[in-house]
Amino acid sequence: MGKPLIASVIAVSALTSSAALAAERTVTLTVNNMYCVDCPYIVKKSLESVPGVAKVAVSFKDKTATVTYDDSKADLKALTTATTNAGYPSAPQS
Numbered sequence: 001m002g003k004p005l006i007a008s009v010i011a012v013s014a015l016t017s018s019a020a021l022a023a024e025r026t027v028t029l030t031v032n033n034m035y036c037v038d039c040p041y042i043v044k045k046s047l048e049s050v051p052g053v054a055k056v057a058v059s060f061k062d063k064t065a066t067v068t069y070d071d072s073k074a075d076l077k078a079l080t081t082a083t084t085n086a087g088y089p090s091a092p093q094s
Helices: 002-021 039-048 076-085
Strands: 022-029 053-059 065-072 090-094
Touching: 022 076, 039 053, 039 065, 039 076, 065 076, 076 090
Parallel strands: none
Antiparallel strands: 022 065, 022 090, 053 065
């Protein structure tokens, strides 16, 4: 009876430790090819389709997208790929 209990405790701690390592991150991307007022909507929808993205704010004026995401589910490559596939290449703002 002791061994199953120990195995359960190990399994639960492994699950909670990976969740504890996940962090919410925010990044601002410079977005190319935004030339009309409809472009920010398309960029926003492309980023929102990435699993783990919690919030997106796109600025047509500044040609940027600020994205808040769970880094255990998404990464910069997934974000930039999403905008690029929608026709709007992006990169982290330096």
